[in-house]
Amino acid sequence: MSLVVTNLGKRYGDTTVFSKVSLEVARGEFVAIVGESGVGKSTLLNCMAGLDSWDEGSVTLEGQDLGALSDDQRALLRRRQIGFVFQAFHVLPHLDVAQNVALPLMLLGEPDHARVEAMLRAVGLDGLGPRLPQQLSGGQLQRVAIARALVHRPATVLADEPTGNLDPRTAAKVIDVLISQTREQGASLVLVTHSEAAATRADRVLLLTSEGVAPRL
DSSP states (O other), X not given: OOEEEEEXXXXXXXXEEEEEEEEEEOTTOEEEEEOOTTXXXXXXXXXHTTSSXXXXXXXXXXXXXXXXSOHHHHHHHHHHHEEEEOTTOOOOXXXXXXHHHHHHHHHTTOOOHHHHXXXXXXXXXXXXXXXXXXXXXXXXXXXXXXXXXXXXXXXXXXXESTTTTSOHHHHHHHHHHHHHHHHHHTOEEEEEOSOHHHHTTXXXXXXXXXXXXXXXO
16 A cells, blocks of 8 residues: 555644544555545645644555654655645745756755656646746646656655636646646545545545545445
8 A cells, every 4th residue: 555544633732623534545546535624634634744743543655654753754755755736836936847846856866857848748838847937827837736746756646625726627637637647657646625526536535524534425
């Protein structure tokens, strides 16, 4: 399994965000997680990436127990094994498109201009490498974020509402790119979404509640 979550629980003070969350994601599988607003979908995704802490249970990524790692060790594991696609894009405005996409490779000390250019072509941004983020549309920015998440060929891609800021037509194109590229690379994809159109594309759809996660009926 690429990702295993076992009896995970998260609290903020006396408030339980979620509890007893268990799920497994196989290599190459696409799993969508849905649920009401405020139930902790984004928090769960952050826990899967080791970006947030939890109070009970465990998260295992590529055989590594994230809870047993230091912050630095988690960061190194993320750098190699995880691609994260944010709803708000989180591109760096002072870097051009190619530089934004190249960031994971630079952090790994493995700059590869040819791979960056190939990734830009794959997501439909061929020729836009020299542009600054403010010169792009929302859909193009989300494709930059997808290219950045995939360029280092991670085992697992985590996507947090990647179509939340997009119109339906653009959102469909972004999901097409995200699915096609993760499939091509054999990466697992975990998508948190409110979009029914996006969720129906998944291999499995899980419903998150405060009491756990289960297949959506």
